[in-house]
Amino acid sequence: MDYTFLKACRGEETDYTPIWIMRQAGRYLPEYHTVRDKVTFLELCKTPELAAEVSIQPVDIIGVDAAIMFSDILVPIEKMGAHLEFREKQGPVFPSPIRDQAAVDRLGIPDPEDDLGYVMDTIRILRRELEGKAPLIGFSGAPFTLATYLIEGGSSRTFLNTKMMMYNDPGLYKSLMDKITDCTTTYLKGQIAAGVQALQIFDSWVGILAPCDFAEFALPYVNRIITELKKVSDIPIIYFANNGATLIEQSLTSGADVLGIDWRINLSDVVKRVDGRAAIQGNMEPLALFLPPDKLEKRIANVLEEAKGARGHIFNLGHGIVQQTDPEKAKLAVELVHKLSRRA
């Protein structure tokens, strides 16, 4: 079965524009809470039956064209040997930040089946249950984004420690990035072997880099991952450089089949700059789901119109759906994308 989402990723003609939504398996859905309330966030990530259940919810309830496995970008990082806690309100915390060579040297490369079997099992359950319904997207964080969590010890506003390491101790920074890159490559190869049909690499924080720093300190590691993956599989790879409007031309050299685009740029501008060298995914402002239905329809029509001329367009929000969103509005958005994009 050839799914519309996968065809769009490959730049093939489709009958309508496929849509999925970043964080679609998440807190805006009451059905998600029913599952999540019984376990901690990390337990949910590590329990294949439950992770699979919440991954399928948006396909059934909202009607999206692809499922993405429920997990977190930090799940493999924890298995490198960095103790991780998810604290209420504060988010992820690494109580022992990685800031010297000894700490980098202590990090290991987890084996996908031995150390991250719960993720691989989640993928296998999902492939079975989604058969004929929707394709399955696997994912990881990009090395730069993952490194910021390890170096800062959690989320950050200024990324001071990360940039200080980049600028003052580039050798240390490189050794950490090399290790994270190896971990990520191995992890994504494991996901491919387990059965994912597309991959998204999330570079959530890369937008805080100047273009010259992106070229030196982030992009080469993404390139290396994609090069390695392309040797073993031809499934579509999506690279999402959040807040990356000025990084698009460089991102094209990553080898990704699809560029994920945040909401800060007009897609018509992206279509021009990408010039058929990749498919594009995005990019409606997530909060547009709070617009009244008539204005939401207009907004969706605009995004579809701006994407014309793209070599493949996958509709998505420009960032994760926020938890206060009404699920009915998300459902309406999916219907509108399908209706408005369908060829007459």
Add this chain to the structure above:
Amino acid sequence: MDYTFLKACRGEETDYTPIWIMRQAGRYLPEYHTVRDKVTFLELCKTPELAAEVSIQPVDIIGVDAAIMFSDILVPIEKMGAHLEFREKQGPVFPSPIRDQAAVDRLGIPDPEDDLGYVMDTIRILRRELEGKAPLIGFSGAPFTLATYLIEGGSSRTFLNTKMMMYNDPGLYKSLMDKITDCTTTYLKGQIAAGVQALQIFDSWVGILAPCDFAEFALPYVNRIITELKKVSDIPIIYFANNGATLIEQSLTSGADVLGIDWRINLSDVVKRVDGRAAIQGNMEPLALFLPPDKLEKRIANVLEEAKGARGHIFNLGHGIVQQTDPEKAKLAVELVHKLSRRA
């Protein structure tokens, strides 16, 4: 006396590229702490002698080509009648966010001399003490950025309440923005009357808007302020849309003489897009001040090279200098900008 900074703002030829640094009067300077330790942050803003003292410090110590008055963008907002607290680590907090018409209606328009006389006095002291040394920049926040603080009740990551108001209650949003715009216009006219020689309008948070929302919900209010100011004065006006790489063409229509540019974009790209319609200010990555001296010199040379062809370039960081910066490095940066840009 015609200052190099003012000439560059007007797009005139200069012997060297002038530089000032956002947040140059601030916590990276030990001399600032000596003053700040005696009073609270708001007391410092409201004590003209002390505010003037810290404003002059970077001119004397670092050697920048312009002074900016020490204050905070929320100082006039407090005088609209919104109780403001600066809490340690949390930053500015408005305990009663503005989210309904009654709250908007209660906001007043402060009179520059009667209600904000300490700012006007700071300006008068500074003009006297800076005479022949450096020009004085006044400033305000832009209406959108100021509105986010009032609507969110402080800083925010998602700006959920602001966008919900924009999308669901555009009439309420507009009435708040109209009032903030009137307040800001009056406040900046007061600064001009008191003697500032240039103005910067800080739109710190506008980069979280999609281009179509910027056009509808932020830019018209900036335009209105600049149109009003241009009726009474021809001092240069700088508009700094932080994280605004995709908003440059629109920002040109604001009427600003200078566009402030953050560090996420190559200036060569900006020069092309601005095409002589404004001077440009920026945009070195603030953390580049942590680079070793040889690499710092290279970075500065790159920014200067990229700015070639601009109708006026004022060197600055792409965002505020961070408090962990070594003042000696800031001083070195000023010397390097002057040396490397000086015509042979």
